[in-house]
Amino acid sequence: MVRFECDYAAGAHPKVLQALVDTNLEEHPGYGTDPHCDRARALLRDLCQAPDAHIHFLVGGTQANTTVISAALRPHQGVICAQTGHINVHESGAVEATGHKVLTIPSQDGKLTAHQIAQFCQGHYDDPTAEHTVQPGLIYLSHPTELGTVYSVAELEDIRRVADQYHLTLFVDGARLVYGLAASDVTLPDLARLCDVFYLGGTKAGTLFGEAVVITQDSLKQDFRYLIKRHGGLLAKGRLLGVQFEALLEDGLYLDIGRRAVVQAMRLRQGFLDKGWPLLANSPTNLQFPVLPDHAAAALSQRYSFSLQSKPDPTHTAVRFCVSWSTRDEDIDALLSTIRAL
Amino acid sequence: MVRFECDYAAGAHPKVLQALVDTNLEEHPGYGTDPHCDRARALLRDLCQAPDAHIHFLVGGTQANTTVISAALRPHQGVICAQTGHINVHESGAVEATGHKVLTIPSQDGKLTAHQIAQFCQGHYDDPTAEHTVQPGLIYLSHPTELGTVYSVAELEDIRRVADQYHLTLFVDGARLVYGLAASDVTLPDLARLCDVFYLGGTKAGTLFGEAVVITQDSLKQDFRYLIKRHGGLLAKGRLLGVQFEALLEDGLYLDIGRRAVVQAMRLRQGFLDKGWPLLANSPTNLQFPVLPDHAAAALSQRYSFSLQSKPDPTHTAVRFCVSWSTRDEDIDALLSTIRAL
Amino acid sequence: MVRFECDYAAGAHPKVLQALVDTNLEEHPGYGTDPHCDRARALLRDLCQAPDAHIHFLVGGTQANTTVISAALRPHQGVICAQTGHINVHESGAVEATGHKVLTIPSQDGKLTAHQIAQFCQGHYDDPTAEHTVQPGLIYLSHPTELGTVYSVAELEDIRRVADQYHLTLFVDGARLVYGLAASDVTLPDLARLCDVFYLGGTKAGTLFGEAVVITQDSLKQDFRYLIKRHGGLLAKGRLLGVQFEALLEDGLYLDIGRRAVVQAMRLRQGFLDKGWPLLANSPTNLQFPVLPDHAAAALSQRYSFSLQSKPDPTHTAVRFCVSWSTRDEDIDALLSTIRAL
Amino acid sequence: MVRFECDYAAGAHPKVLQALVDTNLEEHPGYGTDPHCDRARALLRDLCQAPDAHIHFLVGGTQANTTVISAALRPHQGVICAQTGHINVHESGAVEATGHKVLTIPSQDGKLTAHQIAQFCQGHYDDPTAEHTVQPGLIYLSHPTELGTVYSVAELEDIRRVADQYHLTLFVDGARLVYGLAASDVTLPDLARLCDVFYLGGTKAGTLFGEAVVITQDSLKQDFRYLIKRHGGLLAKGRLLGVQFEALLEDGLYLDIGRRAVVQAMRLRQGFLDKGWPLLANSPTNLQFPVLPDHAAAALSQRYSFSLQSKPDPTHTAVRFCVSWSTRDEDIDALLSTIRAL
Incomplete structure (x- = not known):
């Protein structure tokens, strides 16, 4: 067969595995405070041309999604998502487990358009009983989507404008971002410039596990490590994430x-x-x-x-x-x- | 220095690491449904003399604790815990994030006694306004405790009796269980016999990460994988957990x-x-x-x-x-x- | 105008108001433990021909819906609901605030059919990755619906069969039940026989406020007052609910x-x-x-x-x-x- | 007997009941948007000398406490509370149900001192693993306390300074505030000046039910009605709260x-x-x-x-x-x- x-059927890319083997007996403080994580963060900030970005390494995508989403929303807010979006259909209600509704918009190709999002938000604020409904607070996109489709820079720029207009956090799930980078005009600096937060996935791109969350919005940066810990996402041997992302990021392996x-x-x-x-x-x-x-x-x-x-x-x-x-x-x-x- | x-300052025990290297290019279905996980489960069931136990591998301890606790409790119930317990002091409110109060009992040595637990529960049910307070639903112990102390089989048997009397789930956090097994009369079969659920920790015992949750109580077994997924704890490359626990369990390495x-x-x-x-x-x-x-x-x-x-x-x-x-x-x-x- | x-634009029906005036200076223990609540419960049990039902009076519908739904579901379960259902569109995410997803089914007339529900559940259990999605746990109907439509006894019986087949709690929101009783063949004994839990609304039927929750399923009865209190729904002067429902229920006023x-x-x-x-x-x-x-x-x-x-x-x-x-x-x-x- | x-053993003060009777057949829009609520809000703003305060009427104290606390906190934050505080001992875990830990401080007389709070916060921020613990985010006081004791203006001013130093929201539960106003030097304008949010209780002071929440902090004002609705606290016949607080507030009845x-x-x-x-x-x-x-x-x-x-x-x-x-x-x-x- x-x-x-x-x-994600195989283990790690040989270079990633070698890095783990090479560093195995090093001793480091836990929870992502080690030099390998620091260096991986520096590499990714450089690649994003985002010197002030905060970067956190989480183990998996569902964890990354729920931690980011619940960090960004106030309690009465929900997350706008294509009906086919991963958080809506394949995370066992992990977003709802944090108390937030997933506000779905129909989509044929897995993508949302700026126009759809604007219409949805306008509909909310035009409703005289808006306060009886869930307020949209965040746009969740994935790039590529569940259907493998990608956004263009122009499309993301349009969505950014809608996000600004309606005070929405813009979040891009990049579980498969390495494939999106290879198949669209969107670059890491574009994502850092246009999103409030996004992640570069390792699990589906050659690491054993790990997603690198890049936060550019200041209010989201604050206390983010508390939020990771509260979601059970602060890996004790955090250095494993640093070592793997170093290998993935250096020399353009990703x-x-x-x-x-x-x-x-x-x-x-x-x-x-x-x-x-x-x-x-x-x-x-x-x-x-x-x-x-x-x-x-x-x-x-x-x-x-x-x-x-x-x-x-x-x-x-x-x-x-x-x-x-x-x-x-x-x-x-x-x-x-x-x-x-x- | x-x-x-x-x-958890170093990586993995050399035998564990070698197993990961040896199996790296194998391709397996995800999320713990692979043959390595199956074999590790079989090994652990045998060691526990618990052929009907359900075993799940989670990445970390906070995740294991919150998934088990929220699976066992009804919404109005809380978890009895020594004031020094890890879930009370070092998990950033992860249990409360699932909606449950941690009901603390003072402890000098990190342990709880059967008598303390019985008194606490009796106090609850004697209160004519009990329904205005949180109902105790689960006993959380760790073996060893945060202070390195251990329970004896006799002590666990006493606590089991109190658990039965007050309809409490008995849960033992075994993040450092390998050290507890070496320093007390408590064995894996004892834990499987006396607890409803416990775990054997890998992270602090030679794996890169991973905790093996052993469930013996039938009602807790049901749908447990949904609950893991909902907490973001279902690792995509679940085989990594299976491979590591195979190495840890076979030939008595643990x-x-x-x-x-x-x-x-x-x-x-x-x-x-x-x-x-x-x-x-x-x-x-x-x-x-x-x-x-x-x-x-x-x-x-x-x-x-x-x-x-x-x-x-x-x-x-x-x-x-x-x-x-x-x-x-x-x-x-x-x-x-x-x-x-x- | x-x-x-x-x-719900006016106050209370004159008979209800008079009952409040007549009993105003009586002194009673709080939280629904008074003789008026007891008598109202007895009246409603009789009308339902359900001598073993548990009855609780809550202030409002959103509170009743979230308390019942979160009492009935395990954490990984969601509630099946017509897309137009009140809990989906007009409760500001109160169900999601308890951690549960609302699983919507399209509906033109506000009703769900037994066939639709069965298809939805079958689709869930046929999915080989079902555990990555939210498990249906409860059917939420309203009678009448948001569009004023009603169920027949035959329709409810069909839905009951599907509920049994897929182990679903059947819950009927009766915020406007007095109008549904007047316009369908469904009676209080039918509801008590076919539902696990339903409520008879007072707010839209002549009381100042109040919804009478009738629980016939044994596992839901247990500890329900804790759950009401946890949701902030245990009214201090609970007698107000008893007095009003006495007036509404006696002599067939409802x-x-x-x-x-x-x-x-x-x-x-x-x-x-x-x-x-x-x-x-x-x-x-x-x-x-x-x-x-x-x-x-x-x-x-x-x-x-x-x-x-x-x-x-x-x-x-x-x-x-x-x-x-x-x-x-x-x-x-x-x-x-x-x-x-x- | x-x-x-x-x-709260009796119904309403005769003047309050009369106001309900007098207005019973008036027809008003729902959910607190009626002229009686508007007038009661205006009266209370005047009494507080707080022309910019936002005022919301909720049915009960537990609802008021959980809505305010969950509105003010980010997910990783907890609420500082005397061990005897109502939210810690008599609300069935309603605060934890919103995902937040109650951080208790021992107290003999039900009060907290500024010094105790400062010490607690300093201990948190001095901890090198602070992010593994719950961050204090709000001070919950009651005036009077569960033991009937009261704060002085000087004590509240000291606590305000600590709140500012550690970026804490200061919240006073005033379920019995009418008795506190009669027994201390604290006035409504003092509370409006020193707290971010407090409430004046009606239930224990002559209304059938109702608590008037006064918000002076701008960030808490935003979207507060969404939050009330999400907690099931937006009473359909909201005018009942307006009518009762008009009666309580005018001519100094309170x-x-x-x-x-x-x-x-x-x-x-x-x-x-x-x-x-x-x-x-x-x-x-x-x-x-x-x-x-x-x-x-x-x-x-x-x-x-x-x-x-x-x-x-x-x-x-x-x-x-x-x-x-x-x-x-x-x-x-x-x-x-x-x-x-x-």
């Missing part, structure tokens, strides 16, 4: 990993299109969503693992193929041959 | 680590006593709490790191020395020489 | 109030239809939703208050007219004349 | 009620002292806490209800006698005669 069902996977994904994409299979979403990143005849899906599943996305009609299935840093070119070759031969 | 300030550290700690303890320094708590485990003259504390701090515990009088300081799997015998030798020479 | 915008209002509402309904105005929802109860030409809405608003519901097209407006125990027949007459003359 | 066990009760309480106090019974607390307000021989307590309980406070030794009992607006002078006379005759 060759695994295409997710981008960019290499993203670019390589996108090249592989584009080969897959072309193979699906050549076969005449439509795509559920127009993803330029490491997730691809072909709509297959059921018999083709059944045949492929003999040798390849992938995940079911939806059932658009009785004889077709939309599925998700993921590539990652650990995907081998020869596995792409073999998969494409198999598809052509179907 | 030789570090005695905590038991026992060796505990025993070796306790031997080192007892040497330290004797050194303190020989010097005429009293001990703040009578700890048979890897944490030792000598009360030093201030000048001695100052002198030691030139070469050794340790943590301040309290200030019993103007010229003395109580401090905490920790040993762990990574403490070297020669560092103990040198420290003892330094102390004798003071 | 004659008010048709809500059913039925008279409901029936009279429904007769008035049906006269309004016919007036709207005679005028050729369609109805947004087919409501047999005290809320009526005509779709008016904008000029007619503007003309009516000179003398009558009503609330805006939606804007179906650029020249029409859907509005809501409410009648209640305090609506006078002559005001209905005058309103109908005005409409005919438009 | 003559009731001295609480100050002052008369407070003064009259304090005169009665001082007569009781003198009677206890004349009998040689010591007082558990030196209360100048409507709660009195004599320590009685057990036989005297038993004898009195034949004709009088009062509440048990504590058991200082095997043969004595400390009890609580409350007077209120509804206590009759002849009942005081009779009680004093009974005591003298014991």
Whole structure:
């Protein structure tokens, strides 16, 4: 079985693992106060061109999302999110567990537009009984989205304007950001300039675990470590996060990993299109969503693992193929041959 | 600087690290559903002689504590805890963040007695306005405690009886359990028999991270993975936890680590006593709490790191020395020489 | 200005007010432990033919909804609700404030069908990653709904079967139940038989305030007063609730109030239809939703208050007219004349 | 049985009840947006000499406490409170239900001193692991306290200085404020000047229910109605609160009620002292806490209800006698005669 069902099936990129091995017997103070974390923070601040940003390393995405969201909102506020957004559909109510409603907006491609957000907020403030409803307080985007789609700088700039107009925190979930950086015009400095807070994911990009949260908004910076601890997110051996992000960030490894996977994904994409299979979403990143005849899906599943996305009609299935840093070119070759031969 | 300030200053025990390296390129499904987790669960169930126990691997202790406590309590219930308990003093209100009050009972040595707990509960149910107060719902112990002290089987049996009498869940925080197993008559089967839920800590016992939660009570078993996910505790690359606990559990490595550290700690303890320094708590485990003259504390701090515990009088300081799997015998030798020479 | 915008514009029905005046100088123990509460509970248990039901009086509907919902759910569970449901749209996130997600199902008429609920639950349990999503734990209905529509006994029986199949608590919000009793075949004994918990609203039915929560499910009964207190819902002078519900329940006053209002509402309904105005929802109860030409809405608003519901097209407006125990027949007459003359 | 066990045993002061009767058939918009609420707010702002204060009427004290506290705190902050404070001992964990820890300080007389608070905060910020603990964010006082004791203006000014130094919100629970105003040098303008937020209680001072929350701090004013609604505290027939507070505030009724009760309480106090019974607390307000021989307590309980406070030794009992607006002078006379005759 060759695994295409997710981008976290293997362990760490060899360079990341080597860094862990090399530093294993070093002794450091805990909870992210060690020199490796300091250096990883410095590297990322430089890459973001954001010398005043605060950077915190958390273990996982759900933890990062709930910690950031509950830090930014007052109790009566909710988070604007595409209906397909990860926090709405795949975190077991972790945001609601912090007391906040997820305010969903329908989306076909996983993205929200500035116009949709503005309309939603205007609707709220036009309502004479607004105080009986949840006030929008934060925009949650992911880049790439759950459907692999990406924002452009221009789109993010429009959304930033709406955020300013309605006093909303702008937060970008970057669990798969390395693939987004490789497939859009958005750069780390753009994110640091346009967002109040975002994160660069490690788990799906070659580390064992870890998400690097970058905070540029001053009020969010205050006391953030208390909030991480309160969410159970302050890793005792915090140096593990520092060591891994040092390895990921230095010499552009994070960019290499993203670019390589996108090249592989584009080969897959072309193979699906050549076969005449439509795509559920127009993803330029490491997730691809072909709509297959059921018999083709059944045949492929003999040798390849992938995940079911939806059932658009009785004889077709939309599925998700993921590539990652650990995907081998020869596995792409073999998969494409198999598809052509179907 | 030789570090005695905590038991999580280094990375992983070499055997644990090697297991991670050996399995790094394996591909597995995520979130703890892989064969390594399955095998680690089987090993631990065997060691506990608890074939029906459910076992879940979480990343850290605060996460384990809040997930278990909020899973066990109804909304109006609170958790009984020694005033010195970790959840009361060192988790930034993580239990309260789940909506539950920590009901503290004074304790000199970090332990609670069955009698204290019974009195507390009786006081609650005798109160004609009990429903205006928080109902005790769970007993939180740690073994060893924050002061390194341990329970005996007899003490745990007494507490179990009180738990039954007042319908309380009995939960033992085993973040440092390997040291407790080496220094008391309590075994894993005892804990599985007497507790509703407990955990065996990895972070302070040779893994990079990870706590193995053992659930024996049926109602707590149900849907526990939802609860972990809701707390942001379901690690994507869950296999990392399985691999590490396999290494820790097989061939009794966890026992060796505990025993070796306790031997080192007892040497330290004797050194303190020989010097005429009293001990703040009578700890048979890897944490030792000598009360030093201030000048001695100052002198030691030139070469050794340790943590301040309290200030019993103007010229003395109580401090905490920790040993762990990574403490070297020669560092103990040198420290003892330094102390004798003071 | 004659008010048709809500059913809580006036104070209390004269009989209810008189009861408060008559008992004002009596002295009673607090928090609902007085003889008036006891008698009101006995009356309601009799009317429900539910001798073992537990009955609690709460001040308002949001409080009743959040207290019941959070009492019934485990932390990882959510509440199934029509998208138009009060808890989803008009309670400022009070349910989410208790940590639970509202799981919405689209609805045109404010009702949910047994089939919709079954499909939703089946979709959850069929999902191989169900534990990454919120588990449905409770069905929230209102009878009548926000759109004035009602359930039949047969519909409730079907929903009960689905509740049993998927282990869901069935909860009916009866803030306007007196009007629902007057306009459907559902009786208090039906509700007591089919629901795990429901409430009979006083606020919109002639009391100054107060909702009578009827619990028939045993596990929900336990410790419910703790839960009320924890939500700030245990009224110090609880006797006020007992006195008012005594007045409402004895001699069938609650039925008279409901029936009279429904007769008035049906006269309004016919007036709207005679005028050729369609109805947004087919409501047999005290809320009526005509779709008016904008000029007619503007003309009516000179003398009558009503609330805006939606804007179906650029020249029409859907509005809501409410009648209640305090609506006078002559005001209905005058309103109908005005409409005919438009 | 003559009731001295609480100050909410009767209904409303006759003037308050009359106002409710007089306005019963008026029709008003809901949720506190009516002219009676507006006028009551204007009256209270004038009495406080605080023209910019925001005033909200809530139904009960627990609701007021949790709404204010959760509005003021960020998630990682807790509330400083005397160990005897109402929110710590008699609200079933309602503060913890909003996610915040109650940080208790021991107190003999129910009061906190500026020095105690400063020490507590200094201890927090001196701790190198402060972020692992709950940050103090708000001071909760009650005036009078649970033991009937009161603050002086000078004491409140000292506490205000500490609040400023450590960036704490200062909140005074005034559930029994009318009695505190009659027994200390603290006035409404003092409270408006020194606190960020406080409330004037109606429930224990002659209304059926209701607490008037006065907010002077700008950041707390924002969106406060959303927060009330989210806590289920926005009463549909909000005019009931306006009408009652109009009656309580105009012509100084609230002052008369407070003064009259304090005169009665001082007569009781003198009677206890004349009998040689010591007082558990030196209360100048409507709660009195004599320590009685057990036989005297038993004898009195034949004709009088009062509440048990504590058991200082095997043969004595400390009890609580409350007077209120509804206590009759002849009942005081009779009680004093009974005591003298014991």
